[in-house]
Amino acid sequence: MAYQALYRVWRSQRFEDVVGQRAITQTLKNAIIQNKTSHAYLFTGPRGTGKTSAAKIFAKAINCPNSQDGEPCNECEMCLSITEGRQEDVIEIDAASNNGVEEIRFIRDRANYAPTQATYKVYIIDEVHMLSTGAFNALLKTLEEPKEQVIFILATTEPHKIPLTIISRTQRFDFKRIGISDIANHLAHILKEIQLPYEEAALQVIARAAEGGMRDALSILDQAISYSEGTITLENAMQVTGSLTNEMMDSYLQHCFQGEPEAALENLAEILAEGKEARRFLEDMLLHCRDLLMYQQAPKLLAEKVGYLTETFKELAEKIPADLLYEWIRLLNETQNEVRFTNNANIYLEVATVKLATQGPKQKLAVVSNNQGTESIPARTNDSQELQALKQEVQQLQQAIQQLQSGQPQQNQAAPVKAEKQNTGYVGPRVPKEQVFQVLQEATKDHLQQVRQVWMDLLQTLSVTQRAMLKATEPLASGPNRLLIAFDYGIVCQKVMNDAPLILALQNNLSKMIPDYAPTILCIAKDAWPEVRQAYVAFAKQQPQEIAELENEELTEETQTVNVVTEAQKIFGDLVTVVDD
Numbered sequence: 001m002a003y004q005a006l007y008r009v010w011r012s013q014r015f016e017d018v019v020g021q022r023a024i025t026q027t028l029k030n031a032i033i034q035n036k037t038s039h040a041y042l043f044t045g046p047r048g049t050g051k052t053s054a055a056k057i058f059a060k061a062i063n064c065p066n067s068q069d070g071e072p073c074n075e076c077e078m079c080l081s082i083t084e085g086r087q088e089d090v091i092e093i094d095a096a097s098n099n100g101v102e103e104i105r106f107i108r109d110r111a112n113y114a115p116t117q118a119t120y121k122v123y124i125i126d127e128v129h130m131l132s133t134g135a136f137n138a139l140l141k142t143l144e145e146p147k148e149q150v151i152f153i154l155a156t157t158e159p160h161k162i163p164l165t166i167i168s169r170t171q172r173f174d175f176k177r178i179g180i181s182d183i184a185n186h187l188a189h190i191l192k193e194i195q196l197p198y199e200e201a202a203l204q205v206i207a208r209a210a211e212g213g214m215r216d217a218l219s220i221l222d223q224a225i226s227y228s229e230g231t232i233t234l235e236n237a238m239q240v241t242g243s244l245t246n247e248m249m250d251s252y253l254q255h256c257f258q259g260e261p262e263a264a265l266e267n268l269a270e271i272l273a274e275g276k277e278a279r280r281f282l283e284d285m286l287l288h289c290r291d292l293l294m295y296q297q298a299p300k301l302l303a304e305k306v307g308y309l310t311e312t313f314k315e316l317a318e319k320i321p322a323d324l325l326y327e328w329i330r331l332l333n334e335t336q337n338e339v340r341f342t343n344n345a346n347i348y349l350e351v352a353t354v355k356l357a358t359q360g361p362k363q364k365l366a367v368v369s370n371n372q373g374t375e376s377i378p379a380r381t382n383d384s385q386e387l388q389a390l391k392q393e394v395q396q397l398q399q400a401i402q403q404l405q406s407g408q409p410q411q412n413q414a415a416p417v418k419a420e421k422q423n424t425g426y427v428g429p430r431v432p433k434e435q436v437f438q439v440l441q442e443a444t445k446d447h448l449q450q451v452r453q454v455w456m457d458l459l460q461t462l463s464v465t466q467r468a469m470l471k472a473t474e475p476l477a478s479g480p481n482r483l484l485i486a487f488d489y490g491i492v493c494q495k496v497m498n499d500a501p502l503i504l505a506l507q508n509n510l511s512k513m514i515p516d517y518a519p520t521i522l523c524i525a526k527d528a529w530p531e532v533r534q535a536y537v538a539f540a541k542q543q544p545q546e547i548a549e550l551e552n553e554e555l556t557e558e559t560q561t562v563n564v565v566t567e568a569q570k571i572f573g574d575l576v577t578v579v580d581d
């Protein structure tokens, strides 16, 4: 007999066998026992969580003459014909391939006839969200006039794409992602049945990679089996899933904890170069951080659950404070969301890496005291370090306010606004303030508009990698000789600034799109922008003569302010909001 995929062979045939959806299967069984079934059901949930299996079991249980406790017998002709897909009263439709009105009309017409062999005619429409609007309307008509012996089971991974009019006519069940231990237990059960030896840790790795879907878990297990030589080992599982080895993750986190973003970035690059996928990396890293937290609370429990803990892992768990782990988890979660809608996941990963590596209390202090310049505040260890950091920030702000009030331009105008590269690691790109001021002085709204108009087209002229770097950017100000670009992320900004070929390509292509326009290109991180802009407005106030020459003669205090605003609006257009005191 030809080899059959595990997920086909081991498809659940009874509600009892559906893993991880106890609440749903119990409710369905009760409905069958009490004869209180609905005319239409909506099964929603991620792929591989048992929706269509449950639908078929339901079709059997409701039609099986030997049904007991709401379960099908799986032995009678009715059960077998449904399992084998040859029962004409149980109709399975894949909406992904039949999304037309005609098909649904056909169903509607056929639904008018009573079942010939079964007690209930059951229509199972999989991926129902794929139906066309017309087909949905036809389906709605059918659901509006329910027939006694006809039941619809609609299954979907994307319930938000289904019209509310349909949803409101169904009884809805949300299938949950299946828990890792539930999946691992099921895999263990199967392997015992088919008498294949395995390492416990291998199953954990597979279960994790399946992301809550049993079908995926079984496909991965299939691959691991073909990879293995007799025993399914952790190594097989790692190879098949592309999971990061623990050492790699440990070393990455170690660098993050020690505030060594560059080393962590190198680590990340190696991991990605090995062909690891960004989303998988994030998922693995999240689980790893959670494991560290769990180990701190219940080491034995975790050891039992995971089955493999390295020495480095244990060391890390002892060293890294829980608060920091929570913060890392929050950051990783955030990145997971960002990555969902982008093709440039790696950039977000790099940004996340820098953030992770600068989250430690030690790093925060280092950044602040660097900004402090010559004046350094000794960190008292008994003071909460966060408090220290806050105190310093307040002090900095006070200084800045004083400087603004006294009308003195900040002494460290040429100094970086955020902080620059230092030994402890990367904290953000250097902002060349005086150069930014030059752009702002010569900037006009017309130039900015011109650049903005061609910006998207300009990005299209670049290579894929180059375009990726400039994805989260916008032109901020531009004049005859200079152009200022704002970046969402400091680290990307830094990279672009140091990427001479990229800057050159930008200039060249820009000059092709706007004839004779080849400005010097300057980059700034959006985080740094408000401060620089404010400094510039203050700076402009200091130069009433210049503005006077441009605008008019005599300037009262009031008109001066007006002029600064006009000046700012001239440059930034709608980016400037005037707030009245």
Ligand SMILES: [Zn+2]
Pocket: 064, 065, 066, 067, 072, 073, 074, 075, 076, 077, 078, 079, 080
């Ligand atoms: Zn039966």
